[in-house]
Amino acid sequence: MILGHFAIAGIAKSTRFHRESLFFLTLASLGPDLVDKSGNMFFGMPGRGISHSLIFFAGVTSICWIIWRLFKLKPDTLTAGVLMWGSHLIGDFVQLQVLFWPFLGPLEHGQKFYVTEKVRLFYIDQLYPDQFWLEMFCITTLVILLLSRLFTTKKPAAMVVIQPKAPRAELDSLQAERLGD
Numbered sequence: 001m002i003l004g005h006f007a008i009a010g011i012a013k014s015t016r017f018h019r020e021s022l023f024f025l026t027l028a029s030l031g032p033d034l035v036d037k038s039g040n041m042f043f044g045m046p047g048r049g050i051s052h053s054l055i056f057f058a059g060v061t062s063i064c065w066i067i068w069r070l071f072k073l074k075p076d077t078l079t080a081g082v083l084m085w086g087s088h089l090i091g092d093f094v095q096l097q098v099l100f101w102p103f104l105g106p107l108e109h110g111q112k113f114y115v116t117e118k119v120r121l122f123y124i125d126q127l128y129p130d131q132f133w134l135e136m137f138c139i140t141t142l143v144i145l146l147l148s149r150l151f152t153t154k155k156p157a158a159m160v161v162i163q164p165k166a167p168r169a170e171l172d173s174l175q176a177e178r179l180g181d
């Protein structure tokens, strides 16, 4: 997925994790790509390399958990980050050899990653239909969520009418009138 990772961060922000920053959610959602794609561009490492593996995911989670404990940060933020990173691995349909690295053998040396090439293969040639349709689903869900929020008007708070207290004398005269009837 390409835009799907952004959409998942948006869905998280508009539902369960509305208190977390969208920047943080997006960063975590793109986490594996930020590490691997940078490694690919600068050092020729596989585009889907070790940061798309479960062992790296466990490592990142453990380090973050220690940091969160030390600095007493909000547990919800950690949960959101872990879920976003995990969603990336699911959305990418990561191959087993990469997911269970290094247990299923070494990683293949990928070709150099070019954004334009990836966009063409993904959207025009539709080389990865499963990921493409998952991405469409995520984007549609986000659009529905945003539209529903846009059209949901907040109900005005119930108006409390404070009845002015009638002066005692007035009440007495009313009572006297009624008795007179």
Ligand SMILES: [Zn+2]
Pocket: 032, 033, 048, 052, 088, 092
């Ligand atoms: Zn990825």
